[in-house]
Amino acid sequence: MPSSVMPMPMPSQADGRPSPAAVSAVGLRKSYGDKVVLDGIDLHIPEGSIFALLGPNGAGKTTAVKILSTLITADGGQARVAGHDLTAEAQSVRAAIGVTGQFSAVDGLITGEENMLLMADLNHLSKQEGRRVTAELLERFDLTEAAKKPASTYSGGMKRRLDIAMTLVGSPRIIFLDEPTTGLDPRSRHNMWQIIRELVSDGVTVFLTTQYLEEADQLADRIAVLNNGKIAAEGTAEELKRLIPGGHIRLRFTDPDAYRAAATALTGAARDDEALALQLPSNGTQRELRSVLDWLDSADIEADELTLHTPDLDDVFFALTATAQPKEAVR
Numbered sequence: 001m002p003s004s005v006m007p008m009p010m011p012s013q014a015d016g017r018p019s020p021a022a023v024s025a026v027g028l029r030k031s032y033g034d035k036v037v038l039d040g041i042d043l044h045i046p047e048g049s050i051f052a053l054l055g056p057n058g059a060g061k062t063t064a065v066k067i068l069s070t071l072i073t074a075d076g077g078q079a080r081v082a083g084h085d086l087t088a089e090a091q092s093v094r095a096a097i098g099v100t101g102q103f104s105a106v107d108g109l110i111t112g113e114e115n116m117l118l119m120a121d122l123n124h125l126s127k128q129e130g131r132r133v134t135a136e137l138l139e140r141f142d143l144t145e146a147a148k149k150p151a152s153t154y155s156g157g158m159k160r161r162l163d164i165a166m167t168l169v170g171s172p173r174i175i176f177l178d179e180p181t182t183g184l185d186p187r188s189r190h191n192m193w194q195i196i197r198e199l200v201s202d203g204v205t206v207f208l209t210t211q212y213l214e215e216a217d218q219l220a221d222r223i224a225v226l227n228n229g230k231i232a233a234e235g236t237a238e239e240l241k242r243l244i245p246g247g248h249i250r251l252r253f254t255d256p257d258a259y260r261a262a263a264t265a266l267t268g269a270a271r272d273d274e275a276l277a278l279q280l281p282s283n284g285t286q287r288e289l290r291s292v293l294d295w296l297d298s299a300d301i302e303a304d305e306l307t308l309h310t311p312d313l314d315d316v317f318f319a320l321t322a323t324a325q326p327k328e329a330v331r
């Protein structure tokens with residue numbers, strides 16, 4: 001499947017010119033020993049958008065983030081982040097970005113406020129400015145009450161919020177969030193999504209990696225699926241869903257005789273004898289649904305349950321990453 005996927009067109013502005021890129025990369029490559037992790041990655045992430053890099057475990061998502069945030073160097077290819085060349089202007093790249101990794105930068109032994117003030121110091125803010133920014137961010141991330149408690153006493157969601165608040169002390173224009181909601185409960189995950197949306201409404205560009213398809217679907221303007229070292233597909237969630245077949249109508253019966261009669265009449269349907277269910281391919285349009293219903297009426301078939309299934313990102317992910325997956329190397 002990946003090899004047959006057409007590249008998506010570049011996002012463009014109303015006047016047809018390509019949108020200014022917060023991150024652009026051509027042919028990024030990285031290997032560990034003889035294991036190729038990134039095998040020529042191209043990216044174009046417009047300013048002020050949310051980009052999600054999806055991929056199975058060990059696909060190379062963190063490696064891509066580490067390269068683009070100058071933590072490690074690529075073996076080949078070129079990239080510009082915030083308008084600066086990744087190799088020649090690494091210092092300028094660092095000044096423009098914030099990174100929160102899977103392993104938090106939060107120091108549990110000191111309070112949330114002290115963590116923030118330390119960050120302000122590292123960003124060379126004056127004492128007064130550091131205090132102002134700290135108070136503002138703690139308030140924004142609902143941490144004012146807990147500000148004077150050791151960070152080790154915080155819940156997972158609070159630690160994650162503190163982590164992002166610390167990243168924002170330096171007012172980065174681009175934020176890399178490596179699996180920002182892994183391990184969070186549903187409520188904390190939804191809170192984090194809201195925070196991410198607010199960041200973007202302030203003009204920040206967000207590059208996030210995730211294993212949660214729903215997260216990419218909910219948040220991202222564009223999504224790239226990384227598999228076997230390559231971008232298997234890239235586009236909006238809707239564009240990706242259109243790439244794969246999988247839409248169907250499912251008819252379920254309670255009466256085995258009715259099921260058998262319907263299965264005989266509907267020769268093109270896939271059968272699930274155990275569930276007494278039939279599955280008909282469908283593109284999900286109203287016109288097609290109506291013609292199927294008319295046909296069922298004319299054949300005198302009455303199902304007890306009819307459900308319409310349109311492909312979701314899960315289907316896309318499974319279709320694109322179904323080929324032999326690389327085994328995770330031991331680090």
Ligand SMILES: Nc1ncnc2c1ncn2[C@@H]1O[C@H](COP(=O)(O)OP(=O)(O)OP(=O)(O)O)[C@@H](O)[C@H]1O
Pocket residue numbers: 032037055056057058059060061062063064211327328329330331
């Ligand atoms: N420093 C390293 N030395 C050797 N191999 C490494 C190193 N870092 C990563 N790898 C390997 O590179 C591959 C990609 O790792 P990476 O952490 O980028 O994947 P990932 O997509 O972020 O995975 P996950 O979703 O599990 O976090 C894995 O097979 C990993 O074991």
